[in-house]
Amino acid sequence: MKKKSVLPVLILAGIVIFFYLPLVVLVVNSFNASRVSSVWGGFSLKWYERLFSDQNLLRSVKNTVLVTGISVLCSTVLGSLAGISIARFKSRLQKVHSVFIALPLIMPDILIGISLLLFFISFRIRLSLLTIIIGHITFCVSYVASTVQARFQNFDFSLIEAAQDLGAGKGQILWKIYLPLLAPGILSGAMLAMTLSLDDFIISFFTAGPGASTLPIQIYSMIRHGSPPVINALSTLFIAFTFIVLLFYQRISRRLNNEN
């Protein structure tokens, strides 16, 4: 019999430790009564209590929910339409369009942030939550558009012709053919947009007005002058939230894929 090599197991263990040990440390420490992370001071929920009484923090959570919610919604709609039109129409204009859509994917965030800031200032647009949302939409659209476009790889455009042939107008084709068939792509695009918008720091930092800080900005300032254990508690909740969303996403996308 062939001897089983232990090397793959070791590599796997190394990867798991490398990726997940920091998370475990973080989660464990959020329940640590001691302020110093290297000392176990007993189980405690006091950091969570502190977390929920911090008004600034709560406001930034609310801001983040607002920013992420609106920018995901807008960029999903815009990005899906962009993805459809780029894949459907092979005109020269759409080629230009696809280049412009892809640009933010490779452009450094800091460039996007600075240029947005300069743009807002030169047009005398007051920095606020709205400017953050606009900033987030500009780069989220690209991610949604490219995942939707990927869904077109094996797309059978004779379905569109068939729908036209059977009397469906443009709106009906969008709702009854494109949307159900592209739903898995649109969903994963929206997920991607959500994670990107949720943890975006650089662009938010440049476009945020006074008092309009999002969660990442708040965490950053807390690390500088606040208490790290509260951040541990916050991050643990963040992780839990992400896992729940991921679970839902997998459920839904499996169902959508089965339908097609």
Added chain:
Amino acid sequence: MKDFLVFEGISKSFGDVEVIKDLNLSIEQGEVFSLLGPSGCGKTTLLRICGGFEEPDAGRVLLNGRDILSLPSHKRPVNTVFQNYALFPHMTVSENITFGLKVSRRGMSAGEIRKELDRALDLIQMKDYAGSRPAELSGGQKQRVAIARAVINKPQLLLLDEPLAALDLKLRQKMLLELDQIHDEVGITFLFVTHDQGEAMSLSDRIAVMNMGRIEQVGTPSQVYESPKSSFSAAFIGDTNFFDCRVHSLSEDGQYSLLDIDGLPPARCYNDQKHQAGEHINLSLRPEKIRISRTRPSENEGLNVFRGVVEEKSYLGAFSKYWVRCGEWLIVVLDAHRHFLLDRNPPEWEDEVWLSWHQDDGFMLLKYREQDEALLTNPDDKFARMEQDTQPGMLVDQDGDEA
């Protein structure tokens, strides 16, 4: 009604390639009309123009006297059965079939739609599959759903784009019968595109043979087969032997002509296209029109006789196929077995035989154009492989006219 669907001076180019060249065609109401030709001849483009998926560079399409080119495809009283069926994968069979009724806002109630659906499911005999998704259906079933989805809208014209190409031979023959029945029941005009002459012949009332964006001939299947008007028609529909020859002289009334064929005795042939003496033409002879015998056929007015040697023979049950060497020509002959064969001592390999054919059975046709030949034998033709199982040797036998 005559002139139900009329194509007037249609031209269409893709880039530098002229796919359809000033095409005129008229189709009657209620008939099954086939556009038959090799791939690349423009037949599918013509169909797509009719369905509203392509716009011609010039010309008009009249349906019932009304120009339909200005209508977008979803407003035309025309439905299409697509080559790959294009069933919506995310919908059930019922949802697919009723899609047209639901989106067209005809103000039908759910009950009426239900009734139409039941009737359509009956028509294609797929009641049990109403809730299935297309992925769960076989090719023939998908085909039937595609047809039901189109005819439920009661279009004035049904376009069928190679609807049987993706099915295997047995299923294709069965579906051909079903299509015929459906046509009888719904009475809609069918415009049928195919590269398969067998399909076209068995289903159509009339056929248009297309080649390189032009129509070579329009006629009933028997007209096109029995009286081809061009070398391309003769070669594309059925098997034929071609002989290069020169018109030696005409009979007094000009109806018949005497032909010089290299290495063969002069032959008399019916001259229906008014070829003149001295012209170089193609003589086309269908294999089944030639008689083969061991003995010299009795002298008979109007019979041409060649002498040759059987080079190859294959027994095919209902008939035998012979390849007979006559000088430099290899002539294909089909001999139907009308009587008990084994007693009749049929010609065998290396036997000397007499071939005879009647002067009315040959056609004098204009010479092949070079491109025609390329089209007929193009190995890149995506249907070349499929063609083999439709009928043995349905394309031209190139042996016939090779030196």
